[in-house]
Amino acid sequence: MPKIILEHITKRFDKSGAHNAVQDLNMVIEDREFITLLGPSGCGKTTTLRMIAGLETPTEGRITIGDTVVFDSATGVNISPAKRDIGFLFQNYALWPHMTVYQNISFGLENLGWTKDRIRDRVEEMLTLLQIETFGKRYPSELSGGQQQRVAIARTLAPAPKVLFMDEPLSNLDAKLRLEMRTELKRLHASTDSTFVYVTHDQLEAMTLATHVCLMNNGLLQQFAPPLRVYNDPINLFAAEFVGSPTMNFIPAFAERTGMNTAKLTAMGHTFLFEGDDPLIDLQEGSKDNAVLGVRPEFVQLEEGDLRGVVYAALPAGMETTVQLKAEGQLITSVKFGGVDYTVNTPLYFNFVGSGLLFFDKASGKKLSKGSIKLVDNA
Ligand SMILES: Nc1ncnc2c1ncn2[C@@H]1O[C@H](COP(=O)(O)OP(=O)(O)OP(=O)(O)O)[C@@H](O)[C@H]1O
Ligand SMILES: [Mg+2]
Numbered sequence: 001m002p003k004i005i006l007e008h009i010t011k012r013f014d015k016s017g018a019h020n021a022v023q024d025l026n027m028v029i030e031d032r033e034f035i036t037l038l039g040p041s042g043c044g045k046t047t048t049l050r051m052i053a054g055l056e057t058p059t060e061g062r063i064t065i066g067d068t069v070v071f072d073s074a075t076g077v078n079i080s081p082a083k084r085d086i087g088f089l090f091q092n093y094a095l096w097p098h099m100t101v102y103q104n105i106s107f108g109l110e111n112l113g114w115t116k117d118r119i120r121d122r123v124e125e126m127l128t129l130l131q132i133e134t135f136g137k138r139y140p141s142e143l144s145g146g147q148q149q150r151v152a153i154a155r156t157l158a159p160a161p162k163v164l165f166m167d168e169p170l171s172n173l174d175a176k177l178r179l180e181m182r183t184e185l186k187r188l189h190a191s192t193d194s195t196f197v198y199v200t201h202d203q204l205e206a207m208t209l210a211t212h213v214c215l216m217n218n219g220l221l222q223q224f225a226p227p228l229r230v231y232n233d234p235i236n237l238f239a240a241e242f243v244g245s246p247t248m249n250f251i252p253a254f255a256e257r258t259g260m261n262t263a264k265l266t267a268m269g270h271t272f273l274f275e276g277d278d279p280l281i282d283l284q285e286g287s288k289d290n291a292v293l294g295v296r297p298e299f300v301q302l303e304e305g306d307l308r309g310v311v312y313a314a315l316p317a318g319m320e321t322t323v324q325l326k327a328e329g330q331l332i333t334s335v336k337f338g339g340v341d342y343t344v345n346t347p348l349y350f351n352f353v354g355s356g357l358l359f360f361d362k363a364s365g366k367k368l369s370k371g372s373i374k375l376v377d378n379a
Helices: 047-055 101-111 114-127 145-155 175-191 203-209 226-232 237-242
Strands: 005-011 019-028 034-037 059-065 067-074 086-090 162-166 195-200 212-215 221-227 249-257 262-267 270-276 290-294 300-316 319-326 328-336 347-352 357-361 367-375
Touching: 005 047, 019 047, 019 212, 019 221, 019 367, 034 047, 034 203, 034 367, 047 162, 047 195, 047 212, 067 101, 101 114, 101 145, 114 145, 145 175, 175 195, 175 203, 195 203, 212 226, 212 237, 221 226, 221 237, 237 249, 237 290, 249 328, 262 290, 270 357, 300 328, 319 347, 319 367
Parallel strands: 034 195, 034 212, 086 162, 162 195
Antiparallel strands: 005 019, 005 059, 059 067, 212 221, 249 262, 249 290, 262 270, 270 367, 290 357, 300 319, 300 347, 319 328, 357 367
16 A cells, blocks of 8 residues: 655755755655665765655655655645654664663554553564564663664564665674675565665665665666666666676677667677667767677676687685686676686686677667677678
8 A cells, every 4th residue: 555656856955956966756666665775875865765754855846655645845745754654774773771672662652552462462573573582671782783683673663664764774784694684674574564665885785685676876766676677687887887796897899780679899809790689779879989788797608709818817705706807908707606716817718698788878878778799700
């Protein structure tokens, strides 16, 4: 039921109106989704979250939660956060130090006027859900950081908010705990009826948790799509570069269209034929490097093919090895499964394989098509 709709949401903090923290944002968040707001520092993630929650007033636009318009700049509607049926979890999730875990969770329910029995049942349910049953009588100072975090989550979820807002809630935790809490948040989402809206600048966190990623840059929505779509079909160069680690290879190319979906590419001292799924009609022809070929590291095959390079560095991480090659002055990153080691400066053949290569128009940055390439040097 509580679908969240943002229509033409704009936020300007300075009166002069020069800079939009968020600009003309349109988004539909379906019920029970797990949305991550992702993007570099200052791109407008927190501002967006706070506007949906009612903690920040948009300059323009309309926000609907469920059947209720909670904000509309045209009619002056602005429903307070307390009446939006939502919960918060922020980076600094201060628990009350003088209260036990049980009291920390029950406090908010008492304020809502719940009966004693109902509160006891709900607190016990939350303690079980977050696997902190044995800590009910302890004080926050007697818990580890991760346990405290779980108490904070339990406290936020206890009143069963329709929408749960989280702003980088795991950023105070160490890497291992963060990974554990990620798993638990995902399981938690599956076992509650709440919609989750989660802010992070960590692309891996955003990708692994979300049903939809809202990728922003400079106050502008770049792409709103399921994580794997953003990964496989990034809408532009920014999305392609921001998501994925190691980063996608970007190879400057001179492209000339040879058909609706095909183009001749001159790149890295070779000539290729690109054949794509989508038309390349928006390609701006003429200038020397008018296109960019995007190649995920997993599509760079080593020790096979017609392209030649030398090993620049090999970084074995155990499960996989990142191999960087230098070819025609260009650094190419490849990922190989397993631990392999290459000596620096070893010559290697390589190849761009598969049908997941991306063709970008350089001037607009737009991805025009996904497809494959064939070397046609002597054709
Ligand atoms: N209260 C404020 N007054 C003036 N400008 C603000 C205010 N809050 C945010 N901004 C500006 O709005 C823009 C977006 O800020 P926001 O906090 O939403 O970024 P963010 O994406 O959450 O970044 P981070 O990852 O660093 O938390 C920034 O340019 C910021 O400086
Ligand atoms: Mg922020």
